[in-house]
Every structure is written in structure tokens, then in C-alpha cells.
Amino acid sequence: MTWTDALAVGDDLIDTQHRAFFDEVNAVVTALRSGAPRQHVQSFHRDFIIALARHFRDEELLLARVNYPDYDHHQAEHRALMASVSALSEILAGADSHGELLMVVRNTVTALVEHMALEDMRYRRYVSGSRAESW
Ligand SMILES: [Fe+2]
């Protein structure tokens, strides 16, 4: 999974957080390939949820600051995404094969990348617009 500047939203904090998700996911995939146990994926998943909650909070603060007109929709998307990522912890607890563990990681990643590519890209022009105004 490779970060690309095409995914940048133009806010340093948010772009750093988005990029860090890519790094963390790549690290856990590498660990799984070299035989890391379920506990490793579970601890990744726990940290990931904490980072995701912090990211959603920071992103919603940004959206409020730039008066993003679709704020409520975006916040609802965050809540739904958090619910589906959190629900994976039950699957993880019962996973007993590498295939299942990889599937959980893949589902987590897919949900996040889809959100970044579809929803986060929609607020990008409001972030750059607010920057232009402050110059
Ligand atoms: Fe985001």
C-alpha cells in the first residue's frame, strides 16, 4: 500500500495522520507475512482504533473550521466507519488462521482507503479555499 500525493488534502496534520495509517498498515502486513501471531494483529487493531478516533476528531475540527457544508454527512461516515472497524475485534478474537487475520487487516484497510479516496477528497477544495483566503 503506497501513499500518493494525490490523496493529500492540504492540511499538514491530517496529511501526516493519513500517511501514518499507510505506514502502520504496511508494518502489520509485513509482520503477518513473517509469521506474527494473532496478538500482534490485535494490538495493531487496538492502536489503530485509538489513532482513528484521534484522527476523526482532528479532521472534524478542521471541517468545522473551514465551514464544510457537508459536515454532518462526513461525521456520520466517520461514526459508521468506526463502528465497522471496531466490530472487527470480535472476528480477530476468534481468528485462528493467518488467512483470517489478513482478511481483517484487509477489511480495515479497504474501509479506510475508500473513505479517504471518496469522502476525504470531497472536502479538499474547502481546505485549500480557506488557505487562499487567509493569504
Ligand atoms: Fe481522514
Ligand SMILES: [Fe+2]
Ligand atoms: Fe474523514
